[in-house]
Amino acid sequence: MQVNQPSSILPADGADDAVEPSRNAEDRYFITALARGLEVLSCFRSADKGLTNQQIAERCGLPKSTVTRFTYTLTRLGYLVQDDETGRYGLGTATLGLGSAMLARLDIRQLARPMMQELADFSGTTVSIAVRDRLSMIYVEVCRSTAALSLSVQVGSRMPLAASAIGRAYLVRAPEQERKDIFERCHELDEMAYQSLRQGFDKALRDQAQYGCTTAFGEWQKEVNGIAVGFLPIGGNQIMAINCGGPSTSVSTDFLLNEVRPRLIEIAKRLES
Structure with missing residues (x-):
């Protein structure tokens, strides 16, 4: 070569x-x-x-x-x-x-996988866990239902912090100093992206107060609905977030909020304690 x-x-x-x-x-x-x-x-x-x-x-x-x-x-x-x-x-x-060493540390994936798959099968959605990398989220675990329609995300896929439910869930749960650093970094790079990030965070705070999770209904992609919860895994020192989402044609906002949300919150609690 x-x-x-x-x-x-x-x-x-x-x-x-x-x-x-x-x-x-x-x-x-x-x-x-x-x-x-x-x-x-x-x-x-x-x-x-x-x-x-x-x-x-x-x-x-x-x-x-x-x-x-x-x-x-x-x-x-x-x-x-x-x-x-x-x-x-x-x-x-x-x-x-580098990647395998990092993934080997994420033992929480092994604990989460059965619960994630059960929720994916119940809801006909895709359930994923992600960690932050600068101004985006990277999926480290993905479970899909057997439904014909599911999101084509995979381990290693990235999601935006501002527009995705999983990114917003991370922002809500992140320490104040980390959020400050994220906002400052984004502001340095792009004023418009910074405004979008602030708006997404403000919405995340409202959603968290009302539902106990964050939402993104047609915001990340027009035809995709999703909800997410941030958590600090057992014995870990890095915030993670778990989401559940799917095509809006088969996964309605009411179904996610009424049927899926309590189960997703419960999984996050179990992964944290």
Whole structure:
């Protein structure tokens, strides 16, 4: 396999790849190069057939010359692989070690799976557990019913914090400082996305007070209904969220709120204590 090697002459933006000048006292240990390398790895999605340096640069908001150095290094280390014919990059086998180590810690999935499957079969929906990754949620466990119509989400799929029930459930349950950090990060990146996130959180607070869960009826996708509950798993230190959803043509809001909601809340309680 041939790896596209970057020029030996570093571009001007290479100077900030060591340690970024502190934005405040808390950031004095922040290593920009490490953060950017992780951003490159995180920009890949399950549906991607491979990404060029230009596509990675656009997703990460980085100069292409910087991305070229990162992809070269990550390929040498096995975290990325490059297709000989297209020159596109994909995730390498070295990333499996990181992912499997994380999933191995999530023993809560084994406890949750039977309860999730039972609820999925009862409701004809898809029941999932997710954790937060920056401004989105990543599914770590998914159980589907045998119904003909179900959501095509899978482990590794991402959901937006603002518009999804599971994202809102996480925001409601997250510690105040973490929410503050999320809002600040979103505000720095995109003013419109920040406003959407604030609106989603405000709605989540109202839903939580009224129903004991969060909702998203046709907001994440026009024809999808869902509810979710945040929880802190037994012996864990990371907030998670569990949701239940399906096509609005077969899963009505009344059914979710009246029949499914008590069962979902009970599962969250059992996973927490």
